[in-house]
Amino acid sequence: MVEKLTSVKNARVKEWKKLQTRKGRKQQGRYLLEGWHLVNEALQADRGLHELIGTKEELAAHPDIVARFKEVYSVTPAIMAAVTETVTPQGIMVVADLPDLHQVATDLSGAWLFLDRVQDPGNVGTMVRTADAAGFAGVVAGDGSADLFSPKVVRSMQGSQFHLALYEGDLKKWFEDVKQAGYPVYGTQLNPAAKDFRIVTPQGGFALVMGNEGRGMSEELLKQTTANLYIPMRGQAESLNVAVSAGILMFELADALNG
Amino acid sequence: MVEKLTSVKNARVKEWKKLQTRKGRKQQGRYLLEGWHLVNEALQADRGLHELIGTKEELAAHPDIVARFKEVYSVTPAIMAAVTETVTPQGIMVVADLPDLHQVATDLSGAWLFLDRVQDPGNVGTMVRTADAAGFAGVVAGDGSADLFSPKVVRSMQGSQFHLALYEGDLKKWFEDVKQAGYPVYGTQLNPAAKDFRIVTPQGGFALVMGNEGRGMSEELLKQTTANLYIPMRGQAESLNVAVSAGILMFELADALNG
Structure with missing residues (x-):
């Protein structure tokens, strides 16, 4: 199911924006990956993936990858620009779980x-x-x-x-x-x-x-x-x-x- | 002799600004080095140095280095900001000759x-x-x-x-x-x-x-x-x-x- 978002003031868009900050990432326990290369790496690793967010064009160009996500959002370029920090957003990103960075390493070899x-x-x-x-x-x-x-x-x-x-x-x-x-x-x-x-x-x-x-x-x-x-x-x-x-x-x- | 400049519209300031672009550098045959570390490196190499440009504070803090330049300009922070691209200008720079990048290398060992x-x-x-x-x-x-x-x-x-x-x-x-x-x-x-x-x-x-x-x-x-x-x-x-x-x-x- 692809949900369309058109307003940068949408509550979800605001949540994604918060992932730009350390505080927002800690609170949500998630982070953002941008671009097809990283979306593919994330899919391959298959660890705690959530929303796939893309422009209409990018989503249409990769139906096979889109099909692997339960939550997909089709957004405007303005929303994409608001959520990412990059000068030229790549038009596709995914929200992923932060790994637990404070677990104890048992094997130090x-x-x-x-x-x-x-x-x-x-x-x-x-x-x-x-x-x-x-x-x-x-x-x-x-x-x-x-x-x-x-x-x-x-x-x-x-x-x-x-x-x-x-x-x-x-x-x-x-x-x-x-x-x-x-x-x-x-x-x-x-x-x-x-x-x-x-x-x-x-x-x-x-x-x-x-x-x-x-x-x-x-x-x-x-x-x-x-x-x-x-x-x-x-x-x-x-x-x-x-x-x-x-x-x-x-x-x-x-x-x-x-x- | 230290000359004071206060207007970003000064002709010299405009010339320095042009050194941000490739075209400006080629036309003048010069480039800009910013910060005391690079000013010192340039002095040590002693190759075609021209104007030393600094804020009042920076020039006052290093009289020994200032004394080694014939042309010294004391400028406002606004001029410094206009001439450099950096977010936090270091308050000191020097104009140096571009080396000849198209000479023939005779020794390729x-x-x-x-x-x-x-x-x-x-x-x-x-x-x-x-x-x-x-x-x-x-x-x-x-x-x-x-x-x-x-x-x-x-x-x-x-x-x-x-x-x-x-x-x-x-x-x-x-x-x-x-x-x-x-x-x-x-x-x-x-x-x-x-x-x-x-x-x-x-x-x-x-x-x-x-x-x-x-x-x-x-x-x-x-x-x-x-x-x-x-x-x-x-x-x-x-x-x-x-x-x-x-x-x-x-x-x-x-x-x-x-x-």
Whole structure:
């Protein structure tokens, strides 16, 4: 059944709009995915999907996908623009359940990425996507990091939230759990004792911590790492973009872990 | 001598504003660098600097740097906002000569990054910065790539334009020159004949080509490469962000070349 909506003041439209904010997402326990690529990823993962919302044209173009949803809303471009943040809305979106980001991870083997106050949503989303590509088990966004389900992060993750485990929480606690399980926690900060990232050989698992864009990792957490890694620079650039560094480190460490 | 400007309609202010556009930059042969970090990088490189433009507060806070400029303009926040594109202007900028992006590179040894229609300015700037960090000799932005000196690219490059050579032009011609010099041109595209990026061992030099964000490399250029490389994925992500891929490839290939 397709229901038509024409007013941006409709009660449902107002609820969807609230999903742009962290508060709205927490209250409803849901978030928005925009574009056919993400709608398809969500369908494949088959985890708690609700309303499919599209313009008349987009819905008409994909009857097979529309048929898989119980609740379908045909909306005007004005409603689409009001609900999404994007400059050029793609004309299709779906409301999905937020995963439980505070459950307890029982298996800490494999590769984990920890984000210590990484604030740019594009960086956070790109790192989740890269962690997925590198075969990581999960990503933990420490307190003070960008919200994992903000529209910008969701756009950059490109569906990787369906491929690995995502958590939010106090990294101090996570450090303890990883070390308790017998795996190293690798910080990333240039200091006299830091090790070239190419020489470590984790066995069975590890956690890699990336810090804030401008300030790096917090002092308190740095003290709790097993070792700190650095990427030797050949040129004159003072630093690398955090998502680029994370990519270089994740692919190298995943190789070292897997053999 | 510090000259005060208070009107956004001042002729000089209008000229500076034009530097936001490609046309304006070409006409004046100059571009804008914003923020103290970039002003310092430009001073260190000491290549064709012109007006230093700042708010009263910023100029007063750095008399030593101000003393190094012949032309200094004290402007209102309104003028600053009119000239820069940034949401929160940093209150200081400098006008610098554009380098000659079409000169002929005589030495093609070492590592080179070629950009085939990479369109996002943030990606282009981040890749130049990463190429600098990886010790690359230069970057060539092929036709259809983002302008290397647009404000967004300049922001993301973080001063790396002063550390390596930058060029613009027809990549077909550059491919020929690199191959003529005896070095391989590595494309990046998943195809049945592509090689794992970790197994190549360039001698003396190479060029790495990164393609467009959505469409990859152009068919025509792909046919002209020496070999095509791919990054094996362990997870389920379909692809990597182009700046992240470039970072992984550049650091690995620089190691293979130098080590």
